[in-house]
Amino acid sequence: MKRLVVVPLALAVVITLGLGPALAWQCPVQWKAAEEAIKKAEAMNTPPEAKALLTEAKKFLAESKKHHNEGNAKIDHAHSMWKAKAALAQAEAAATISTP
Template structure:
């Protein structure tokens, strides 16, 4: 009975350890999507007020990459994810603003 209890207690810990590296692989996917949106926006006729937004998106991608490479914790990877997602959202907004 004690052995079963230990096994049941150990399973969630092992599952958490296996999942955390998998979550780290999502960071590059997110910032690559943001970079593609930024490139698409740069190819359009961007109005002056949206150029600052595009620069913010580029800065967020750079910060996301920094958090990913320097981060050893889940918090750092979470910061990388939200900054990459924010960069993508900003770039999508620039695309919307730039459309006639």
């Protein structure tokens, strides 16, 4: 009975400890996705509303890189991640608006 509790608990600890560093290296992956989405949307015939979204996406991407490069704490990387994801969402929205 004791083994049934210890094994899953040990597995959970190993996964949790291994997940933190893995997430820290996701910022560049998120940037690349956002940059590709921005380029894709810019290549389309974008209406003024989409151009505003692309401007916001570029701003979020720049802020994301700033948080990542200047940050030392986990919260800085968390801010970098959500801003990169927001940039991706803005660019995808611009692409959606730009499709006929």
